[in-house]
Amino acid sequence: MPNNPYIPKAVEIIDITAQSEVDYTYRLAVDLDVDNGQFVEVSIPKIGECPISVSDFGDDYIDLTIRHVGKVTNQIAHLTVGDKLGIRGPYGNGFPMEEYQGKDLVISAGGTGLAPVKSIINYFYRNPKAVNSLTLLLGFKNPANILFSDEIAKWKAADHINVILTVDEGDQAWDGNVGLITGFVDQVDFSNLDNMEVIIVGPPIMMKFTSLEFMKYDIQEKQIWVSFERKMSCGIGKCGHCKMDDTYICLEGPVFNYTKAKELVD
Template sequence: MNNPYIPKKYEIIDIQHQTDIDYTYRLACDIAPQNGQFVEVSIPKIGEAPISISDFGPGYIDMTIRRVGKVTNYLHDLKIGDSMFLRGPYGNGFSLDQYKGKHLMITAGGTGLAPVKSIINHFHRNPQEIKKLDLLIGFKSSKDILFAEEIEAWKKNEKFNVILTIDRQEEGWTGNVGLVTQYVPALEVLDEDNLEVIIVGPPMMMKFTGLEYLKRNIGEERIWVSFERKMSCGIGKCGHCKIDETYVCLEGPVFNYVKAKQLMD
């Protein structure tokens, strides 16, 4: 019988510096995740941390990791050729079939872009599978922008409408300014019967962005959110992700809004 707590060792084959504190690591890996799932990354004698999978393909996965504590500080000192220990993937992710052939609106705040990047890239590579994709991305500042090169590539996709905004005006910034919530009312709905919405980001951002979509009479059953920030052990043993009677790591992190509205603070 396999021990669910024992991780496997995987080699780092590429590292991309997104910001001063956000690095994307590509690992040679046989894990085949769902979009929006996460893994547990561990370093012997240091600790363990739940990390979202930001992209994946045959023989590899990508993880975008922010330096925020003991484990992630150690990870940021690793180099190509070094190894990480992983277990997983865990959780219920986003189902691509739910969005194929439809008008999809994705709103992501900060590092919330990471768990949905694989979905965006799938439809970027396969635009024939979607009617339209509205992508609304918000960051605190221009220095916090993740995946800048990919965002520019997404803007060139004829099926994509990409709105990138930062919270406050900066010297030299010529793009959009303001919270993502103020841009939701302007999004054009092609077909209400074939519309799906994804929201990922900090809890307050998801709460108020969800309310903006509801104001547009978009049904709760058409809205999906991810509570990936609540993850802890990944297998429902520690209880740190529990909200009332719901274990987020087992039932989520992806929830339909019908359920998620009961879990939001």
């Protein structure tokens, strides 16, 4: 009898880390062949299913950073270490890591957009000689919404990583940058344009205007990569929920080169 692609596998939660009041990272004991930027479908019986980007992974685990803002994710909030989640996937096309080797790589992430690229950052953190340089341009709504604070501190301490962190709205305790992420693109080193690649992930409006801002500095469209957050229901190109024009995001994406992404319209 052929395998049913819609049937999830029950996997154990082995760790839960709070990132903010509503964002938590769940480490699941599962061995999956994951590419950076792919997603899985997460389910709870009788509740529902939702797509979640893989924020990191190893030989025997994956990390999912989940915001508790919906029917399924609010139910996940009640789970503890030792409980199980339904998982199927991974799905979609990830980031083309071979394109970034030896390059001056810039990763610009807004809010929860940091989750899909965290595994890329950690790869180049562990393998500093794989890139010529790595610049992180990270933006959050406010200090309370900053994700992966411990890892951001680790990246800041690395000699080969330049971290530019900003929040839209500061508070009395915040002494860092304040302002939209687009206002800090000018702090990126553009002295080696031909050797640059740029990854931009975040809300659609952030990706649009951040891409345009980079292009003001003569970054070409083919040098920009984005990832779409969509309601991928089936994950295998059958239901059409994630379709934009004639493109199934779950199959051809969620990662696209900007030359293709600019043509996708809701």
